[in-house]
Amino acid sequence: MLFAAGFGTRMGTLTAARPKPLIEVAGRPLIDHALALTQGLRVVVNTHYHADQIAAHLAGRGVAISHEPAILDTGGGLKAALPVLGGGAVFTLNSDAVWAGPNPLGVLRAAWRPGMAALLLLVPRARVRGRDGPGDARIDAGGRLIWGGDMVYSGAQIIDPAPLADIPGAAFPMHRLWDRAAGAIHAVPYRGLWCDVGHPGGIAAAEAMLAEHP
Incomplete structure (x- = not known):
């Protein structure tokens, strides 16, 4: 599930006439950076x-679309897409981030175990680009997520x-x-490195990161 429905208000005038997922970073739309991580997976994009514009960009690429007549936020968007996604646990991924390093979905797949309600990918603060401020969470000795800490939630997860x-x-x-699912997250x-491209400054930060770590 690739989230691409939002207004992109943090981008200011850059999203006045186009959706944030089609803003280019290093010559490629953001949504293409995200789709490059999903090879071999069935992909659903919400719009x-x-x-x-997003539908036209994705036409002929084997990507299913879950269109939302109103903004449903991430939880509601996932719920609305369930008839298209089918059963079982799913990856979810934000479309406004760029990665340098191992495929984040591969990292999640390798760590996923039966009985987990969700498995979130966190980035140590020193490996974050394009974002200031504190972290979101930490990982305890048993591998469980504890909200409040110096690691940043990347927007990538596997969830039941x-x-x-x-x-x-809705x-x-x-x-x-x-x-x-508290206690089972x-x-x-x-x-690797992760860059927040949800705001204009993130574009230059992501391009600099990719130039240093292609």
Whole structure:
């Protein structure tokens, strides 16, 4: 599940006439950087803002689209896409980040174990680019995620979406799903570099990162 429905308001005028996933970094749209990580996987992309542009860009590439007539946030977007995704655990990935290092989905796949409700990929603060401020979480000795810490949630995870059926409403954040599985949320660190490209400054930061670590 690749999230691409948002308005991209942090990008300012850059998203006045196009969706954030189509902003180019190092000569490629952000969504193409994300899709390059999904080789061999069935991919569903959710759309809303300038959905026609994203659909045209993805045409003929074997990507399924879950169109949202209203913004549903990440949890609601995943719930709405379940009929397209099918059953079982799924990867979710934000489309406004660029990576340098091992494939983050491969890192998650290698660490996923039965019984996990979710497995989140966290980036040590020193390996984060394009983002200031504190981290989001830490990993305890048992590999479980503890909110509050110096590691940054990358937007990449594997999650069992089954509990979504019991969450009322259409629009809600992913945290509502995580909260229902407290104690079974695990995390794994990412040893490469990760750049937040959700704002204009992130474009230059990502291009500099890729130039140094192609």
